Amino acid sequence: MTIQPVVQVTGLQQGYGQKIVLSDIDLTLKRGQILALIGPSGAGKTTLIRTIMGMMRPRAGQVLVFNQAVPDRLLLARIGFMAQTDALYESLTGAENLTFFAKMQGVGHEEMTKQLTYAANVVNLQSALDQPVKNYSGGMKRRLSLAIALISKPPLLILDEPTIGIDPELRRKIWEELHRLAHDQGTAIILTTHVMADAEEADILMMIRNGTAIAQGTPTQLKADYQTNSIEAVFLAAGRQQDAH
Amino acid sequence: MRINAMISRIFKEMIRDKRTLALMFIAPLFIMTLIFFLFQSNTNTKVDLGVRGVATPIVKALDTDRIRIHHVGHEKPTTLIKNRDYAGVLTQKGDKLTLLLANADQSQSAIVKQTLQAATIKLKMQAAATAIKTQAAALQKLASALKQASHGAAQVSPPQPSSATASYQITTHYRYGSANSTYFDTLLPILIGFIVFFFVFLISGIALLRERTTGTLYRLLATPVRRGEIIGGYLLGYGIFALVQTILIVGYTLLVFKIEILGNIGAIFLINLLLALTALSLGLLISTFANTEFQMLQFIPLVVIPQIFFTGLIPVNQMLGWLQPIARLMPLYYGANALTGIITKGQSLSVLYPDIIALLGFFLLFLSLNLITMRQYRQV
Numbered sequence: 168m169t170i171q172p173v174v175q176v177t178g179l180q181q182g183y184g185q186k187i188v189l190s191d192i193d194l195t196l197k198r199g200q201i202l203a204l205i206g207p208s209g210a211g212k213t214t215l216i217r218t219i220m221g222m223m224r225p226r227a228g229q230v231l232v233f234n235q236a237v238p239d240r241l242l243l244a245r246i247g248f249m250a251q252t253d254a255l256y257e258s259l260t261g262a263e264n265l266t267f268f269a270k271m272q273g274v275g276h277e278e279m280t281k282q283l284t285y286a287a288n289v290v291n292l293q294s295a296l297d298q299p300v301k302n303y304s305g306g307m308k309r310r311l312s313l314a315i316a317l318i319s320k321p322p323l324l325i326l327d328e329p330t331i332g333i334d335p336e337l338r339r340k341i342w343e344e345l346h347r348l349a350h351d352q353g354t355a356i357i358l359t360t361h362v363m364a365d366a367e368e369a370d371i372l373m374m375i376r377n378g379t380a381i382a383q384g385t386p387t388q389l390k391a392d393y394q395t396n397s398i399e400a401v402f403l404a405a406g407r408q409q410d411a412h
Numbered sequence: 413m414r415i416n417a418m419i420s421r422i423f424k425e426m427i428r429d430k431r432t433l434a435l436m437f438i439a440p441l442f443i444m445t446l447i448f449f450l451f452q453s454n455t456n457t458k459v460d461l462g463v464r465g466v467a468t469p470i471v472k473a474l475d476t477d478r479i480r481i482h483h484v485g486h487e488k489p490t491t492l493i494k495n496r497d498y499a500g501v502l503t504q505k506g507d508k509l510t511l512l513l514a515n516a517d518q519s520q521s522a523i524v525k526q527t528l529q530a531a532t533i534k535l536k537m538q539a540a541a542t543a544i545k546t547q548a549a550a551l552q553k554l555a556s557a558l559k560q561a562s563h564g565a566a567q568v569s570p571p572q573p574s575s576a577t578a579s580y581q582i583t584t585h586y587r588y589g590s591a592n593s594t595y596f597d598t599l600l601p602i603l604i605g606f607i608v609f610f611f612v613f614l615i616s617g618i619a620l621l622r623e624r625t626t627g628t629l630y631r632l633l634a635t636p637v638r639r640g641e642i643i644g645g646y647l648l649g650y651g652i653f654a655l656v657q658t659i660l661i662v663g664y665t666l667l668v669f670k671i672e673i674l675g676n677i678g679a680i681f682l683i684n685l686l687l688a689l690t691a692l693s694l695g696l697l698i699s700t701f702a703n704t705e706f707q708m709l710q711f712i713p714l715v716v717i718p719q720i721f722f723t724g725l726i727p728v729n730q731m732l733g734w735l736q737p738i739a740r741l742m743p744l745y746y747g748a749n750a751l752t753g754i755i756t757k758g759q760s761l762s763v764l765y766p767d768i769i770a771l772l773g774f775f776l777l778f779l780s781l782n783l784i785t786m787r788q789y790r791q792v
Contacts, residue, residue, distance in 0.1 A: 220634060222790045238792040244636040254631035256421065258428045263421075270417035271635040299428075315631075 171234045172197050173323055173355035174219055178228035181211075181218050188214045189378045192228070196371070198322075198353040201345065203360055203369035205402065210375045212359040213251060216325055219357065220246060232323065244273045247321035251328050251359075253308040257301040261292055261311050264300060265318055272319040286314035289344045291337060305332045313341065324348070326358040330365055342368050366398045374402050381405040414637050418645025419652075422619070426653060432615060436657055440607040441664050447603065448669055451596040459523045462492045462501035466509065473531035478523050500524040588674070588756050600671060601751035602723045604661055608654055608684050609691040609744055610716055616650045617695030618708055624699070633790040643782050647692055654688030655681065674758030680751065682761070686771040687747040693778035694743070700785045723748035746770040 176194035180187065189211045196202050204212045217223050218230055221238030230237045233245060255264050265283050274282055287293045290310035300308065309332045316324060324345075330338050346368075348354040358365070366372055367386055374382040382389055382405040386398060393401045426432060462484040463471055474481060484492055489501035489512040499520040500513045511528060513521045589597050623629040632642060658681055665671050673680070698715060702708040722728060722739040729736070739745045750767035753759035761768065 221792060222633065224791045238790075240636050240638070240790075240792045242636075243634060246634070248631070248634040250627055250631050250634070252627045254627035256425065256628060257626075258425050259421070263424065267417055267421050268631075268635065271414055271632060271637050273636060 170198065172231075173200075173233060174357070175231040175234075176215075176219070176228070179215075179218065179225055179230060180227040181214055181223060182226055187226075187378065189218075189375075192380055194373065194380075194383075196355050196357065198355055199349045200371060201349050201356040201358070201369045202371045202373060203358055203366045204373050204375060205360055205363075205366050205398075206375035208361075211378045212375055213327060215375070216327055216357065216359065220248065220325060244319070245321055245323060247272075247316035247319060247324045249312045249316035249324075249326040249329055253312050255300045255308055255311060258299060260297050260299050261287070261303070262296040264311060265296075265314060268315045269318045272321075274319050282318050282320065285320075286318040289317060290314045290341070306334065306337075309333055310337070320352070322352075322354055324354055324356045324358075326356070328360060329358055330360065330362055363398045363402075372398065374405055376406055376409055379409070381409045414641045415645050415648065418642065419649040422645065422649030423652075425619075426649075436611050436615060436653060437660055440611065440657065440661055443607070444600075444603060444661065444664065445668070447599065448596055451594045451599070459499040459520045460497070461524055461527075462489065462496070462498045464489075464501070464503045466502055466504040469535060470504075470509070470531060473534045475527050475530055479527050502528070596669075597671065597756060598752075599725070600665060600669075601755040602725060602748045604658070604665070604680070604684070604755075605687055605744060605747040605751045606720065606723065607661060608658060609687050609719075609747065611657065612650060612654045612688045613691040613695040613698075613716065614708075614712070615653075615695075616646060616692045617699040617702075617711075618705055619650075620646065620696050621699040621702055621705065621708055625703070630789055633786075639783055639786045639790070642786070643693075643696065643779065646696060647689060647779075650692050651685060651688055654692075655685060658684040658688075671755075673755050675754035675760065679754045679761050679764075683747060683750045683754065683764075683768070683771070686768065686775065687743065690743045690747075690771055690775045690778065693775055693782055696782050697778050697785065700782075718742070719744035724752060740770075743771060743774045746774075 172195045174194065174196040176192055179189060179192040179194075181189040181192075192215060194202075204215065206212055214223070218225055219232060219237065221230075221232070221240070221242060224238055232239075232242050235242055256267070259267070262283065265286060266279065269279060269282060283296075284293070287296055290313050292307065292310055292314060295303065295307060300311065303311065309329075313326070313329055316326060329341070333341065342365075345356055349356055349370075358369070360366060370385060372382070372384065372386055372389060373380055382393075382401060384392065389398070389401045390396060393404045395401055395404065458478060458480045460482060461474075461479050462482050464484050464486075471481060482496075482498070484501070487495075489503060492498055492501050493512065493514045498514060499517070500511055503510045503512075511524070513524060515521045584591070586593070620629070623632070629642075633639075662673070662677060662680055666673065694715070698711050699708060702711065719742045722742045722745045724745075728739045728745070731739070746767040750764045750771075753764050753767075
């Protein structure tokens with residue numbers, strides 16, 4: 168029996184109005200895999216994420232999440248999401264924000280306390296949970312957003328620029344937790360990033376430039392293909408290739 | 413369960429926002445008190461009238477309860493009005509009276525005209541009474557002369573002079589309100605409706621707008637919540653605040669202004685709840701067309717202020733013909749009409765059902781438009 172992939176994107180085309188933002192995107196993500204989407208801002212990374220979540224209907228092609236075609240509202244219960252901008256209720260405390268989003272996500276009453284402690288622990292926010300979010304620093308808000316994504320223990324995590332504004336030490340800790348989730352729980356993770364160091368941590372890379380995937384594969388494989396020793400060099404070389412065509 | 417979480421979140425946010433709480437619960441009471449006192453004093457105002465060369469009986473006939481008489485010299489009436497701020501100047505030449513009105517304030521002009529008219533009637537009645545009296549005396553003389561002339565002839569009853577001078581006494585009864593009713597009594601139901609409509613519109617609209625600009629709406633839609641649950645949470649959460657506001661306003665009206673509410677208080681709550689729901693759904697809808705709080709405020713002159721004119725402040729059935737149908741497009745027209753009916757006329761909901769249907773219609777229209785516009789954020 169073959170294991171169904173968590174996310175399966177085939178021949179996706181996506182756009183707003185007249186504008187085409189993404190074309191010919193193919194992507195497969197299995198249980199326990201970490202996928203990093205890298206590319207300059209405006210390349211279409213966030214649009215791809217929005218489409219996978221079912222916020223936008225695919226213009227052409229197909230997107231399957233847990234073998235179900237998106238958009239499907241109920242699929243969202245199985246996706247933990249961290250947005251690019253911190254979308255938090257400033258007058259509520261950290262704990263109240265967590266509880267609110269957990270309820271929205273469908274976390275039951277019995278698990279609430281356990282999940283809250285777990286999520287706050289991952290991001291080192293236990294001591295600040297009773298403070299209103301308006302007193303938080305930028306990094307703390309980022310961490311709270313991540314905790315919100317983790318709170319329902321979702322089998323698919325989608326993180327839009329998760330490491331911006333997070334110090335190296337905490338970044339290390341977060342990556343350890345993401346690897347642990349992928350390895351132990353089989354959580355599939357999609358994240359977007361500008362940071363090449365984050366890209367090195369992923370199992371699969373997808374480089375997006377001007378709305379198309381210019382390179383796709385594991386970090387080692389990509390480095391071998393382009394005969395370089397850094398992800399950054401792969402990206403630059405692939406970009407030159409795209410311009411040449 | 414999700415809707416409960418929405419409501420409790422809205423409550424927490426509201427309760428921690430002391431300014432908004434004050435705006436919603438204290439500001440209306442302040443405004444109502446101010447308006448109450450504004451309309452208290454205007455019954456005792458006296459109007460200044462300059463008088464020159466006018467015969468004493470006429471001046472005496474003028475009602476000095478409402479007019480302050482100034483005997484003036486030979487200045488020109490226009491100058492008098494300009495320099496002394498008189499409401500009018502009355503002059504007499506021969507048997508001709510001339511009244512010059514300032515007419516800067518039409519209500520003052522009206523007082524002068526009424527007083528002068530009353531004085532003229534009074535003088536005419538006096539003249540008539542004197543004439544009748546002399547006639548009666550003459551008749552009586554004639555009658556006695558006749559009596560003496562034809563002794564034993566048929567009795568001629570002398571005319572009763574009293575019957576000719578009989579003065580009519582008018583007793584006024586008030587179906588609604590009392591002799592002490594001021595314009596405030598007319599204004600109060602409109603005010604109650606307007607306050608609920610305006611504050612709920614503004615606060616809920618800005619709340620959803622903020623939710624959109626901070627990205628929490630988008631984040632919320634990344635959970636399996638239904639769009640209807642978000643709108644429903646807003647409607648219930650702010651609807652409860654609107655009800656508390658109504659309780660406060662109505663309680664204040666009863667206890668402080670001692671204004672009698674003829675109809676059912678429950679009916680007031682029902683109409684106000686409907687008004688609040690309409691305002692809420694309209695506020696949420698309008699907020700999708702604004703990108704900042706300032707842009708939300710820019711909708712007030714467009715959406716809220718025109719409605720005030722059609723609430724009954726200016727009687728709608730006296731408006732220009734083509735203007736009257738416009739009133740029917742305004743939710744506040746129906747709300748104010750129903751509240752006036754309940755508070756000052758004691759009408760029951762069975763009379764006011766067209767207003768209720770209209771408000772419900774507006775609410776459902778705005779609600780469905782909201783559900784459609786929210787599709788742009790998430791397509792399921």
